Amino acid sequence: MAAILCPRCHKLISADEARCPYCGQIRPGMFGLASRMRKLGLSLDFPHVITVVCVGLYVLCLALDPGAILQTRGLMSILAPSSRASLEAGMTGAYPVLYLGRWWTVITAIYLHGSLLHIFFNLMWVRQLGPLVGELFGPWRLFAIFTISGAVGFIASVAMGSAATLGASGSIFGLLAAAIAYGRRRGANLFTRQYLQWAVLLFIFGLLMPGIDNWAHGGGFVGGYAAAWMFSRAPDEREGIGTYLLAGLCAVATVLAFLFQFLAAISS
Numbered sequence: 001m002a003a004i005l006c007p008r009c010h011k012l013i014s015a016d017e018a019r020c021p022y023c024g025q026i027r028p029g030m031f032g033l034a035s036r037m038r039k040l041g042l043s044l045d046f047p048h049v050i051t052v053v054c055v056g057l058y059v060l061c062l063a064l065d066p067g068a069i070l071q072t073r074g075l076m077s078i079l080a081p082s083s084r085a086s087l088e089a090g091m092t093g094a095y096p097v098l099y100l101g102r103w104w105t106v107i108t109a110i111y112l113h114g115s116l117l118h119i120f121f122n123l124m125w126v127r128q129l130g131p132l133v134g135e136l137f138g139p140w141r142l143f144a145i146f147t148i149s150g151a152v153g154f155i156a157s158v159a160m161g162s163a164a165t166l167g168a169s170g171s172i173f174g175l176l177a178a179a180i181a182y183g184r185r186r187g188a189n190l191f192t193r194q195y196l197q198w199a200v201l202l203f204i205f206g207l208l209m210p211g212i213d214n215w216a217h218g219g220g221f222v223g224g225y226a227a228a229w230m231f232s233r234a235p236d237e238r239e240g241i242g243t244y245l246l247a248g249l250c251a252v253a254t255v256l257a258f259l260f261q262f263l264a265a266i267s268s
Helices: 030-043 046-064 066-070 083-089 094-099 105-111 116-137 139-159 169-186 189-208 214-231 241-267
Strands: 003-005 012-014
Touching (some): 046 066, 046 083, 046 116, 094 105, 094 139, 105 139, 105 241, 116 139, 116 169, 116 214, 139 169, 139 214, 169 189, 169 214
16 A cells, blocks of 8 residues: 655645645645655656747747747847748737737747847756756746746736736746745745845846836846745645645646647637
8 A cells, every 4th residue: 555745734644645644735645646746756857848948939939930040139139030921930029918818828928039139048947947846846836936927027027018028037036035035934045145146137127228127127026926925835846735735726727828829829
């Protein structure tokens, strides 16, 4: 008979228990799903998965309109997909969301990028911050924070009237916020100060550079901080049923968002 740790009290119990005999948690094993989700989360490298998806979609956008590859207008536009290709792939903003009704693009746009340097720097930060947040919170919480902060960032951007926007930077600010929230919860002042300094420097960089979606950055930071604060309420608490359900909803929402975008693209 398989044994698991109850996600609430962390006592060793049978995976088939209808209710934890120690804390009363109903269906602690989620009919065996909790154990499978924990193993899957440990085997998946979410920063690597995010990198592969972003690179794949970036190449797809270039392939949708190859003529745009040669239309370089400066350092930040090297190998930039055209606006038409980005719109077909799921770019967000006031125009796609409010005019075209493509509300799901607040998720699809997280994985799209506007140039070679754009995707390089964003994925560098994902590879830097992703493993850290995964270590602090767990792999499924990492994915939930990444998705929630990116979506909240783009919702803020749309609300403030940004016509068109894309990129993982809102999610990156969410990961920074998660590290800061963790440090504040644990009273780790040096840890908190380091990541707060990074966030401030990136905010300043965004204000100085043209074409940066600072509303998405700010919204992503708020969304990531709120999600991480919720996840870090109990010190050393393992990922449990609530985390798996939220992360599962984020995964389903992401898949459905790209499905909706595909249907919208072929029908337009």
